[in-house]
Amino acid sequence: MSAFMPVALLLISNVFMTFAWYGHLKFTDKPLWLVILLSWSIAFVEYCFAVPANRIGHESFSAAELKTMQEVITLSVFAGFSVFYLDEKLTINHAVGFGLICAGAFFVFKGPLR
Structure with missing residues (x-):
């Protein structure tokens, strides 16, 4: 398998999980039990992409690299x-925070420092 496949699967899984976790914020008039049920349904689909992404990805990447990749894709x-x-604005604080997380990802993929 190509090393690109886990990245693509993680990207798809993260779209589903983001909607499962945050999509309901536009529908605050819906009962919480219904939102939870719908979120779990969406999360099931997310798992159908995330689990194969990690299984396939572990052929080319370490578990730490896969988790780091997951976090950068999630952000x-x-x-x-x-x-x-959600029509929210990203601020410079968000950009700096996300940038620091990406800097951390660099060190995970760079390997041991000597």
């Missing part, structure tokens, strides 16, 4: 989601 998807779906 990227969430940033777009919050701007385009």
Whole structure:
């Protein structure tokens, strides 16, 4: 398998999970039990992409690299989601925080420092 496949699957899974966790924020008039049920349904689909992404990805990446990749993808998807779906603004504070997390990802993938 290509090393690109886990990245693509994690990207898809994160779109689903972002909607499962935050999509209901536009529908605060709906009962919480209904929102939870719908979120769990969406999360099931997310797992159908995330589990194969990690299984396939572990052939090319360490578990720490997969988790780091997941977090960077999550932040990227969430940033777009919050701007385009929730109509929220990203501030310089968000950019700095996300940038620091990406800097951390660099060190995970760079390997041991000597």
